[in-house]
Amino acid sequence: MNGKHITKLGFERKAIGLALAAAKAREGAGVERGAILYELKSVQADPAAYLAGGVYAELATELSEQNALSEIKKGAALLPSPLPYAVWGADLIEPGARAQMDVAMRLPITRAGALMPDAHVGYGLPIGGVLAAENAVIPYGVGVDIGCSMRLSVFAMQPDALKLEEAKILLLKHTRFGAGVAFDKRERGDHAVLHETTWDDQPILGHLFEKAAAQIGSSGSGNHFAEFGTLTLGAADLGLEAGEYLALLSHxxxxxxxxxxxxxxxxxxxxxxxxxxxAAKKLAWLSLDSEEGQAYWQAMNLAGRYALANHELIHARLARALGVNVLASVHNSHNLAWKQQVDGQELIVHRKGATPAAAGQLGLIPGSMADPGFVVRGRGHADALESASHGAGRQLGRKAAASKLVKKEVAAYLKERGVTLMGGGIDEAPQAYKRIEDVIAHQSDLVDVVAQFMPRVVRMDSGSEDI
Known part of the structure; x- marks a missing residue:
């Protein structure tokens, strides 16, 4: 008897080892293989009949537990109370985000979670939520903008070497923003991600290929941006000497x-x-043992690579236009799911608006259009599932910001900080966001700050009302 015989019967995970051990014991007692396989099928069909004792008791217990969990999953019943989870910056987080996280921590597939200080209400999992699930992936645990990410390029130029008008012209010429917006065919970029055979593996990917090819190298609406600014490095790091550098940051x-x-x-x-x-409808999941789960996993990772490719083209285009070398580069995704070891078990860690922050890992945590962003290095905090915030986080929803904020006051805030804005609606005003300094202060045990980036010229899509 070997593992292949057991696997063919349909045993899974821990049950395989227990079944094999029992089979070996029966073989040692002189029982023939055919009879053992028949016995194993009987245990599989009715584990309760073997719980009282005997060589199959331990296997029967495991199968009974698996069957009970399977029934919970089929009915999608929630656990009676949330599993415990760590929260950073609790005083900065609205009750609605906590309530959403509580629901996520009651899913039968959930094993661990954490909430970052920039957290606010989202669809399903809150923005700033980190959720570890067993052998399952939650599409809305990743988010609508799959692979949403950050990239920083540090140039071989002093910040004041790029004049305001030139910076504006470069951003207007070499970036595109907005829903459905793309470069025309003559200007369209190319990237290796468009030549992957993955696009042929699923009908939906093949159907969306032309859209992806047309929009590559462009950015969406909302809080997406490309901005020139000053990177201040207090000590030698990133392969650079301490000092100030011209840098480009994109979201x-x-x-x-x-x-x-x-x-x-x-x-x-x-x-x-x-x-x-x-309460958990937007947290519906796909088992990674299923065809649907594997299809999403493949599509999600392709979208993640595609998002990073957009950044690469934006930065390459602007570096060429400037005619300078990129001295250092940092990037990270913050809307994705990863396979990660948690307490010795491989789990699917969803970061929906959260930055990966394993020990030594570089990441980017931006502020608003007129507030600083930070290059950080992760500290690998286990209770945070090796994560940190992905930005400042909203304190006003888009509708609330549009109705409460005064355009004149927002413009004065930008002017005071010496920031020139192209596009950008009142719903993206700095006052709509938490203070990034507060958010960073609440996660000093999650990341160390490496450098600070201060925006100077910002380009975004036009919002409901331009500032």
Missing amino acids: SGSRGFGAQVAGHFTNLAERLHPNIDP
């Missing part, structure tokens, strides 16, 4: 391609869990 994602992937698989997950508790 962008997977455009319409990623959004449609997210919508498609979220709808699929909801259909597969018709009895899910209404």
